Amino acid sequence: MQAGHAGPHHLCRRMTTLSDFPITRKWPASHPDRIQLYSLPTPNGVKVSILLEETGLPYEPHLVRFDSNDQLSPEFLSLNPNNKIPALIDPNGPGGQPLALFESGAILLYLADKAGRFIPQDAAGRYACIQWLMFQMGGIGPMFGQLGFFHKFAGKDFEDKRPRDRYVAESRRLLAVMEGHLKGREWILGGDYGIADIAIWPWVNNLVGFYGAADLVGWADFHEVQRVLAAFLARPAVQRGLTIPARPAA
Numbered sequence: 001m002q003a004g005h006a007g008p009h010h011l012c013r014r015m016t017t018l019s020d021f022p023i024t025r026k027w028p029a030s031h032p033d034r035i036q037l038y039s040l041p042t043p044n045g046v047k048v049s050i051l052l053e054e055t056g057l058p059y060e061p062h063l064v065r066f067d068s069n070d071q072l073s074p075e076f077l078s079l080n081p082n083n084k085i086p087a088l089i090d091p092n093g094p095g096g097q098p099l100a101l102f103e104s105g106a107i108l109l110y111l112a113d114k115a116g117r118f119i120p121q122d123a124a125g126r127y128a129c130i131q132w133l134m135f136q137m138g139g140i141g142p143m144f145g146q147l148g149f150f151h152k153f154a155g156k157d158f159e160d161k162r163p164r165d166r167y168v169a170e171s172r173r174l175l176a177v178m179e180g181h182l183k184g185r186e187w188i189l190g191g192d193y194g195i196a197d198i199a200i201w202p203w204v205n206n207l208v209g210f211y212g213a214a215d216l217v218g219w220a221d222f223h224e225v226q227r228v229l230a231a232f233l234a235r236p237a238v239q240r241g242l243t244i245p246a247r248p249a250a
């Protein structure tokens with residue numbers, strides 16, 4: 001190949017600028033140099049906006065509206081075929097190339113690594129962090145989410161209360177696991193606040209706040225959980241992140 005001739009390898013590389021991503025047609029970037037966040041302030045969505053606020057990494061939030069099924073649009077599906085927020089493109093990802101990601105746990109790991117903060121830098125600490133992140137992704141999120149369905153949303157009118165009770169029991173069990181773990185610890189990993197907290201606390205907050213399930217799960221028994229949730233909610237970056245991207249005025 002002659003010098004200067006753009007072979008297939010070069011063509012591939014040139015494909016990857018932010019404007020090559022179809023999602024940018026529906027949600028154009030005003031600041032294409034910044035991380036592009038496609039989200040809604042739900043418990044999974046705010047994990048990412050809270051971490052971004054904590055790190056100070058420059059980003060541009062885009063609102064994905066469920067009332068108009070934006071998450072099912074071809075543009076959104078081109079980034080996340082699983083039709084769920086949050087999703088993100090970092091125009092300056094590994095190797096200087098854009099990186100597209102979905103799944104909030106993967107996004108938290110990526111952003112914490114990028115910032116070099118909010119994840120332990122030693123190997124053992126890193127795995128402990130991933131362990132609690134998985135605990136949230138596989139346990140707290142799905143179980144609390146199902147409890148929300150059967151207690152607050154469409155499932156609340158179901159006559160048979162056994163599905164609801166199953167998720168109540170499992171949510172209470174998970175809270176008890178956290179209660180025991182948090183004794184003598186300031187945050188999930190001990191002294192250092194990080195992405196394990198950012199993954200877990202928005203869900204706990206939602207369970208007793210928006211879902212209104214405090215009495216159902218025996219919230220009054222969980223003093224350590226209450227203590228750490230209050231400390232989390234007192235952080236300015238958390239308070240900002242909880243409302244990003246802003247919902248449209250009702």
Ligand SMILES: N[C@@H](CCC(=O)N[C@@H](CS)C(=O)NCC(=O)O)C(=O)O
Nearest residue numbers: 042044071083084085086103104105
């Ligand atoms: N495991 C996913 C779950 C994401 C998720 O459930 N997102 C919800 C909002 S909290 C969603 O986008 N639902 C829209 C739909 O299912 O159509 C993650 O952590 O990113």
